[in-house]
Amino acid sequence: MHSIMIICPDNSPLKESEKWLSRYGFQVNTSHSLEQANRYYELTEFHLLLIDNDTIKDQKTDIQSTPPRIILDAKPSLSTGVNSMSKGALYYLPLPTDSETLLNHVVNALEQQDHPATALAEATPTTTSRTPKEETLTLGTEGSGIIGQCQPMQELFSDMRKIAGTDVTVLIRGESGTGKELVAKALHNLSLRHNHPIISVNCAAIPENLIESELFGHEKGAFTGASAAHDGLIFAADKGTLFLDEIGELPLEAQARLLRVLQEGEIRRVGATQSTKVNIRLITATHRNLMAMVKQGLFREDLYYRLYVMELLLPPLRARGDDISILAKSLLEKTCQKHNKPIYQYNKAFDKAIRSHDWPGNVRELENAIERAVILSPQERVDASNLKLASKQNTNTSEGQTSAHNSDTLVGTTLDDYFKHFVLTHQHKMTETQLAHSLGISRKSLWERRQKLAIPKKVTPEK
Template sequence: MHSIMIICPDHSLLKAAEKWLSRYGFQVNTSHTLEQANHYYELSEFHLLLVDQASLSQQENSQSQLPETPKHIILDARPSLTTGVNAMAQGAIYYLPLPTDSETLLKHVVNAIDQSDQTSNFVDNTPKNTPTPPTQEGTIELGTPGSGIIGQSPLMQDLFSDMRKIAGTDVTVLIRGESGTGKELVAKALHNLSQRHAHPIVSVNCAAIPENLIESELFGHEKGAFTGANTSHDGLIYAADKGTLFLDEIGELPLEAQARLLRVLQEGEIRKVGSTHSTKVNIRLITATHRHLVDMIRKGLFREDLYYRLYVMELLLPPLRDRGDDLSVLAEVLLKKACQKHHKAPYHYSKAFDKAIRGHHWPGNVRELENAIERAVILSPAERIEAANLKLANQQGATNRSNHSNNTQTSFATPPTGTTLDDYLKYFVLTHQHTKTETELAHCLGISRKSLWERRQKLGIAKK
């Protein structure tokens, strides 16, 4: 039986989790504060800690006093990106908002305990911004599950060769590739192979932060710098000091923030919003994008001087459809992972299932493959995995297609047949994303960039 310690104030929304976690078979104890928990219990004997951020806020530096083992999940009734980054940088495996529904929390509890029980996973499930465990170059064999990236195709071997040469340096790296090809996994592998592996890697999705907050979140701000700035905070770049900063979707960074980032690269220092003095930082910058930055420069949407600072080394990630037999190897590993996640007996990876996998174009790459296999695992009977349950676009109406139509890719930018707002949003984004930035798309739709990013994830709208 797995044991869990819940640390939360008496009025906390987290307190209700004690009863239903017990019903699921966990042994649960509770304490009001970390000090009380340490006084009455040996925390290292628990499999997991669930901690309300409010119980930590009452004591200065109590977050840093949390034990390295067991793993812990931080929950916060007033969630913020800064608090989340700090929590995970100091060892939290997940950072969740309160209230969180029981199904979501149970999933994260099970995942956290599974990670403690298992020694390897294909996909890197560690939260963004968690300090990477110490690793020495040569102990990570790129292309194997232990490295977080699987692949033995010639294209991937060329990529791994470049990564090994780059990893030992501090040069800035620009990673380009389609959505879902694993750009963040490559960034983490570079960090793990570098001399900075003992320090944190901080990952930031530039498209997921509202435009009016991105400078504050990246560079920090002083108390009173703007309305709502009730306290001072250091920002995500400072959190990556001595480690690696990974900026995903760098093409979505506003021009004002681009100018500030250029100064970081040129001078090695940051200045908080509202501050009059600068602070030195030592970071290794890795960026990623699916956009053509040169085209954005011509349109005045990206700074040319910043581009040449970023374009020191470039890594091009091949799309999944060009990786040959890697597709089958990945699918088989992801099938085992999905079975473990959903507590199902391992399925046999059949020829019929592999034929369906190999017959799809995979515009969403590895992310789409992982989601499709998870669907199949959930929907298939216990005795066998069924290819039809992948629910792939090219399987719809297959019995009515001619041989010619079987070789034609479905156009995702056809006029919507549905009447919902989601149908229109998907149609509009896929039709205009080649000519508009995320900011422009969001403005046309009357929503924020963060809302657009969230709807992309929800509706599975891949970026081109």
């Protein structure tokens, strides 16, 4: 797990490396100057520094105690290079430097830290090509999009490394808020398709009557309102990755079309007579039990076995031990930056409150709670009480109200109580679209409220 600090002015060519280094899985932070970096960060916690020489050429401070560093210079000279190397720089490079050259030097510098006994015996890599396996160097850090050090997450990362370079179909399972989309994006970024797009689609967020058109496209005049031809999201993912989140919400008709994509490698627009070839890698995700849905007739069995080639299981946040504190500390820093607040010190009282909560909403709930705390806390310190976490007593009361939903008596007087009562009372005789229409909201909003309030969907009894 490797983190990199970039120290450069905003107009420096080095600034551009932040995005593509993050794409390769590194945790990247930036500062305008060495003074700013020292003020807001503990530099000894970074594995490597990338420094624009303009930010340190007039510095009187000795930086020999900092982590390994690469110095880059817009006005390179032999004397400056020798001086930089004599003060501990691993490499001295001109600016601008192409991304492949810089990446090779970054990897080589990190490998010298990981394997110091053999580093001096190995020559600097001359090849500029990178395989997915080489790019898994820091999977699990902020730069990869997924933070985790606990055993379940390490097992997940191990599986991801093995399958990232293949085109095998992947089914990601986990509770809502555990980060299924982040895993899908990490798989894409580590794959040979990373230079092509990843198209993410939430199947529950698209109205039932539009989902086939949105995914597969349509011809002009195929239905009322189709004033022009439309390619669809699957075509947009050609040569890249298609991520279908909440695949269990896909209507049966669209499931049949998706099966054809997987079997034949082609799509046919709504209203078209000819098919179009596509080359996609499919990743799907769900928090539901698809096999149970198959038995209930809500999900196609043939499609299920097409999707269930490789399965990745995401642990809930409550099962991730010390990862909870690591995630909270990272989210606290990011949220402070987002709201232009000084970086709060992550204190023991705050951590105790974080660790004592069950987090039924997982990482998404943690992120929202920390944002509340940052906004509501005073300037001097972040206050644990401002997390505004529901007590276990309130949670148990809420669960008790939900379990009594078969009663015609409406429990509670809040809008959420009314919403729960209405959905649970009417969902057995209404479709999702009809429910949303009756409530005056979109189907996407209905799905989001279901997730937030933990309202189960209707179950069709076995015949």
